[in-house]
Amino acid sequence: MKKIVLVGTDHQLQYSDCRTFERIVRELIELNCAQVVLEEGDPVGEGRCSALTTVGHRVAEEKSLLRQNIAPAAKGEFSTTDCVRIAGMDIHTYGPVVNQINRENYMLGELERAMEKHNAALFICGLAHLGSMAEKLVGMGFQVEAYEWQLPR
Numbered sequence: 001m002k003k004i005v006l007v008g009t010d011h012q013l014q015y016s017d018c019r020t021f022e023r024i025v026r027e028l029i030e031l032n033c034a035q036v037v038l039e040e041g042d043p044v045g046e047g048r049c050s051a052l053t054t055v056g057h058r059v060a061e062e063k064s065l066l067r068q069n070i071a072p073a074a075k076g077e078f079s080t081t082d083c084v085r086i087a088g089m090d091i092h093t094y095g096p097v098v099n100q101i102n103r104e105n106y107m108l109g110e111l112e113r114a115m116e117k118h119n120a121a122l123f124i125c126g127l128a129h130l131g132s133m134a135e136k137l138v139g140m141g142f143q144v145e146a147y148e149w150q151l152p153r
Helices: 019-032 055-062 097-114 127-139
Strands: 003-009 036-039 066-069 083-086 089-092 120-126 143-149
Touching (some): 003 019, 003 127, 019 120, 019 143, 036 055, 097 127, 120 127
Parallel strands (some): 003 143
C-alpha cells in the first residue's frame, strides 16, 4: 500500500529557518523512505517566498528528492486571504469554506498524480487541512500517518 506522511503546521514555519521543523522533516523523510516531498504553499508573487525556499523543498533538494508545490496558483475560487479584526486583533478567515474545499480537491488530485510513480511521500500542509486531508487520503486507499507540529509555547 502506498504511504503518505502528513505534517500539519503553521505555514510560517515552512518559510522560516526553524531548525527544529527542519529536523522533523528530515527524520520523517528518512523513517518513511519518502521519495517525494509535496507542500501546500503560496505561489510566488503573493507576498511569499518561492516554494523552493521552504524547509521541505530545501531538504528535498539536498537529498535529490522530487519536490512539488501543490497549492493552486489561481486566485478567486481558491483564495483564502481575508483578514478581519476581532477582539482588537487581526485574524485570518477560514473561508469561504467552498474555497477551502476547492483547495483540498486540487491538492488531492496533485497528490494522487504524484503517487502514481512513488510508494512513499511526505506532504506538508497547513493545520487547517490536516484532519480533512488525512481522512480523504485514507478514503482514496492510501496508508496515512499524520503529525501536527507547532512551535512550543
